[in-house]
Amino acid sequence: MCGKATSALTLVSLDCVAKGTSAADLIIKVVEYGPAGETGSDAGGQVELDALVTNYADATFGDTGIVDGNWWGIETVSTTTSPDWVHCQVEFTR
Numbered sequence: 001m002c003g004k005a006t007s008a009l010t011l012v013s014l015d016c017v018a019k020g021t022s023a024a025d026l027i028i029k030v031v032e033y034g035p036a037g038e039t040g041s042d043a044g045g046q047v048e049l050d051a052l053v054t055n056y057a058d059a060t061f062g063d064t065g066i067v068d069g070n071w072w073g074i075e076t077v078s079t080t081t082s083p084d085w086v087h088c089q090v091e092f093t094r
Helices: none
Strands: 009-019 025-032 047-049 057-059 069-083 085-093
Touching: 009 025, 025 085, 057 085
Parallel strands: none
Antiparallel strands: 009 057, 009 085, 025 047, 025 069
16 A cells, blocks of 8 residues: 545556566556555556556546545556566645
8 A cells, every 4th residue: 555645635647667577567556445444446547567667657547536534555456477676656636
């Protein structure tokens, strides 16, 4: 999980980049959890990393809001190969 929203958040974009020795096949998405960290729901903003050192951006969130007090984070959906590292940035406004 990334953290707990201290006020209502509006998701703007999800940007990721991967690095490794072979092609990556990784899907990453933003997920919102309840105030106690219970089961997450998809907030949209999904990217599929299928190459390395390439920027992947998604500004098409199905649910653009994170409710005040809810936990939220970045979740790996599917992995068939593993990059050495992945860096993701979520842009939001309050």
